[in-house]
Amino acid sequence: MDSRLANTWRLTVNERKFIETALLSGIRIDGRNPYEYRKLSIKFGREDGSSEVQLGQTHVMGFVTCQLLQPYRDRPNEGTLAIFTEFSPMADPSFEPGRPGESAVELGRIIDRGLRESRAVDTESLCVLAGKLVWAIRVDLHILDNGGNLVDAANIAALAALLTFRRPECSLGGEDSxxxxxxxxxxxxxxxxIVHHLPIAVTFGFFSSESIMVIDPTHHEEAVMAGRMTATLNANGDVCAIQKPGGEGVLQSVIMQCLRLASRTAGDITKKIxxxxxxxxxxxxxxKIKRHPASIALEGIGSGGNVKGKQNLSLNLRV
Known part of the structure; x- marks a missing residue:
């Protein structure tokens, strides 16, 4: 992914030089060090399967829905998982309404690749009737504010929504079952x-000046950086996916350093999620307990605890 996911902030020459000069001194304009993540906030809606993630000034909402569909012919016993993204013009002036642009499609593909290729979600458990009906899980990601590093924020929103989503229980009946x-x-x-592990996306930004590297770039840094790389790892350090589009070339030693940093960051984010x-x-x-209080009513209890006449016993308690 290149600058297409960065917003169209028009920085002056002095602003660009200021950002690069600060990075040369190991300082970022928001006060972080090069390898420090922004403050992460995770909230949930009233309904299961809805999440709201704020990473610095980046704001993303995730929603998970499901429906019964026919499975793919080559995988008759597996359900499906699909990622869809929506870029609102209110989040960034460069986002256009209507059909998803290339940046929205690419963002969805990066998150989808990390989830599906690592088989984080057990799709076999989504099978209802082999070859006929399976659950199709859909994750919708809405970008509300683009403060930079959309990939990581959207990935966290998708994981949080999947972990809190619940599908209806179903059974087989009828004469032929x-x-x-x-x-x-x-x-x-x-x-x-059933989620086996959490593939966490960690994005790095690269700058042309003396091979400067930062983690979790902001929208200002995205406007001046020369390249990016997203490494998706779980808390165990397993590499689920790596996305390195065009831009400045990266040495193998730098990639290994990024993977070490991403592994540590993935563990911290996994714990927060x-x-x-x-x-x-x-x-x-x-x-649920407050909505369904336990109530027991007994009538006609005689001496010695013997029940006489009418008895009404009701217990309504759901956890």
Whole structure:
């Protein structure tokens, strides 16, 4: 991915020189050191499968939905996972409304490659009826504010939404056991997706002056950098994908350094995602208990605890 994912900020010559001079001194204009990530905030909506991620000034929302479709012929026992991105003109003046542009498609492909090629989501568990019906999972990513490094923010939003999404439980019935019965959430608790690991995308920016490298570039840095590379790793240090488009060439030693930094960063981000998801699940369970208080009513209890006459016993408790 090149400057197509960077916004069209028109920096003056003095602004460009100021950014590059500061980087030569090991200082970034936002006060971070070259290998420091911006502040990350992860929130969730009221419905399962919705997330809101803020990375510095970059703001992304993610939504996960599902529907029953026919599987691909070459994979009759596997469900599908698709990533779609939407760039709002309010996020950046260079984003045009309407059909997704090249930058939106490329952003979706980078996130999709990290998720699918590493088989992070168990697609076999999405099979309902082999060769006939499987769950198709769709992740929609909405860019609300482009403050730089859209890839990492959108990737985190997609993972957080997938971890909190729940699909309806279904069973097979009918005379030939080929009829799919969808159970509403009031009848059966929806099921979460099976996610084996979290592929975390970590983006690096490269500058022509003395091979300067930074992690998590801002929109100002994207406007002057000469190239970028996105490494997708999980908390175990396994490399899931690497994206290096055109631009300045990168030495092998620099790539290995990026992978070491990305591995450490992936572990930190994974912990933040898991902590946010656990807090969301705890709050969700607590709200369900409040909505469905336990109530027990017994009538006609005689002496010695014997039940006489009419008895009404009801217990309504969902966790």
């Amino acid at each position: 080929q009829e799919v019965i969808l159970h509403p959430p009031e009848e059966r608790e929806p099921l979460p997706l 898991n902590d946010a998801v656990e807090a969301y699940k705890t709050e969700r369970a607590s709200s």
